[in-house]
Amino acid sequence: xxxxxxxxxxxxxxxxxxxxxxxxxxxxxxxxxxxxxxxxxxxxxxxxxxxxxxxxxxxxxxxxxxxxxxxxxxxxxxxxxxxxxxxxxxxxxxxxxxxxxxxxxxxxxxxxxxxxxxxxxxxxxxxxxxxxxxxxxxxxxxxxxxxxxxxxxxxxxxxxxxxxxxxxxxxxxxxxxxxxxxxxxxxxxxxxxxxxxxxxxxxxxxxxxxxxxxxxxxxxxxxxxxxxxxxxxxxxxxxxxxxxxxxxxxxxxxxxxxxxxxxxxxxxxxxxxxxxxxxxxxxxxxxxxxxxxxxxxxxxxxxxxxxxxxxxxxxxxxxxxxxxxxxxxxxxxxxxxxxxxxxxxxxxxxxxxxxxxxxxxxxxxxxxxxxxxxxxx
Numbered sequence: 001x002x003x004x005x006x007x008x009x010x011x012x013x014x015x016x017x018x019x020x021x022x023x024x025x026x027x028x029x030x031x032x033x034x035x036x037x038x039x040x041x042x043x044x045x046x047x048x049x050x051x052x053x054x055x056x057x058x059x060x061x062x063x064x065x066x067x068x069x070x071x072x073x074x075x076x077x078x079x080x081x082x083x084x085x086x087x088x089x090x091x092x093x094x095x096x097x098x099x100x101x102x103x104x105x106x107x108x109x110x111x112x113x114x115x116x117x118x119x120x121x122x123x124x125x126x127x128x129x130x131x132x133x134x135x136x137x138x139x140x141x142x143x144x145x146x147x148x149x150x151x152x153x154x155x156x157x158x159x160x161x162x163x164x165x166x167x168x169x170x171x172x173x174x175x176x177x178x179x180x181x182x183x184x185x186x187x188x189x190x191x192x193x194x195x196x197x198x199x200x201x202x203x204x205x206x207x208x209x210x211x212x213x214x215x216x217x218x219x220x221x222x223x224x225x226x227x228x229x230x231x232x233x234x235x236x237x238x239x240x241x242x243x244x245x246x247x248x249x250x251x252x253x254x255x256x257x258x259x260x261x262x263x264x265x266x267x268x269x270x271x272x273x274x275x276x277x278x279x280x281x282x283x284x285x286x287x288x289x290x291x292x293x294x295x296x297x298x299x300x301x302x303x304x305x306x307x308x309x310x311x312x313x314x315x316x317x318x319x320x321x322x323x324x325x326x327x328x329x330x331x332x333x334x335x336x337x338x339x340x341x342x343x344x345x346x347x348x349x350x351x352x353x354x355x356x357x358x359x360x361x362x363x364x365x366x367x368x369x370x371x372x373x374x375x376x377x
Contacts (some may be wrong), residue, residue: 007242010160023234023257026091029266030258033087037315040268042079046273046280049073052120060364069287072278076270077286081217082109083266084259084293092258097157101148102259102296108141109205109292113284128284135202138321142201145296146194153190160193163302165309165373168246200304204295209315210321210340212297215276217356221313221363223267228310228367229297230260235374245374253301263293270334275355306373317341353376 021026092099115137116128125284129137152158153175161171166227174196179188213219235241237254267290273279282290291314298307308315317340324339337347345355 004034022235023254025256027230027234027261030091031085031091031261034083034262034271036085036265038079038266038273039084041082042269042273042280045079046073049075049280072281072284074281075114075121075285076274076280077110077113077117077282077284077289079280080266080270080282080286081289083269084262084289086264087265088259091215091262093255096255097148097152098253098300099259101145102256102299103294103333105141105145105157105296106289106293106311107200107241108144108222109138109201110285110289111139112137113286113288114360116284116288136206138202138292140200142198143194145299146190146197149197149300150193157252158300159250160190160304161248161302162304163253163306163374165306167242169226171248171261196304197299200299200307201292201295202252203289203318204298204307204311204314205291207311207318208291208294209284211314211317211342212287213340214342214356215278216271216274217359218287218290219271219274219282220356220360221266221311222294223264223271224262224360224363224367225294225311225314226263227266228370229294229301230257230264231371232306232310232374233257233260233297233301234301236303246304247374250301255337256297256300259293260297263290276356306370308371309366310371312370313363320344 015173040211043233046293050073054073084106088099088103109140111131113135116151128134149160150160153160160175161173164170164172174193176189176192177186208218208222213220233253233256235245236247236250237252237257238248239251241247241248268278270282274282294311295304298304298310303310320341321339323335327333327335336344338344342355346352350358
């Protein structure tokens, strides 16, 4: 809104306002605004959560050292969502459709997480929505994102071609072209694209959710992933950089840099209160919203495959759970002492702070590797 007011409306009358046209300037201010919002309203949110007795319930089969965390205010993801969306609306171009798709995804996945957390609080146990209900909510949110992008594709504002790391010319199209020859079957053309988007977004949101098990672990990795996505959105929307790096030219997606900057600022602000020992937990409302937002940005800039490295820790945590469950069902044996993977290292005797710090380091290494692939093509 500030972009619309200060640049589009007032710039002709006061030329110094032209600075608001620059994406880097608005991204920096969005990040700073998000950080300030999180730091300022954080204590108020924590106080209100305590007053409403919205505390975390620790599962009995979890690490014994975590039992002392029982009662710590949860659902702090509400703070994250507010701190992301307000600066995004303030500093981005309100006419950009991709910004609103990212906002929708954050709210939709956050709503699923909010329902899950709310049920946990009401029932006073560590079980919220049923697995099917949770997946259904995530699937519907992802379907909404896919439908919006399909509409934009019809107006030549979005491409369904996938970018493959390390390959210059390999860009498989996720659109079936044969149904387009039949008017009544045209919607089937987007079936593979829709399935792919649902898979990516559900996987991303659940991966962040599984990583959220130690103080500051998930939010620290989110800061790194969001910063990497900010770089990718900027170069994807910049004509010169996109041509130089041989990326798909998508001028409109550059505005998502503001959204990613807001995510970085909001996450840093939340980490201030979530650092070990945590004063507040993000809950599913935070982890699902962040995972949905990260996945949505990756889909829009066509870097879903690179998301495996951008969110490397999230992927490893999710895979560790799948391997553990699969191994136990097939062989009645466990691969890890406990899953997700961060609990395995706790069981090996690593302190919580050491696990967190080392996972952050790995997340940074993965993100830097993801950015190097832009030139290794």
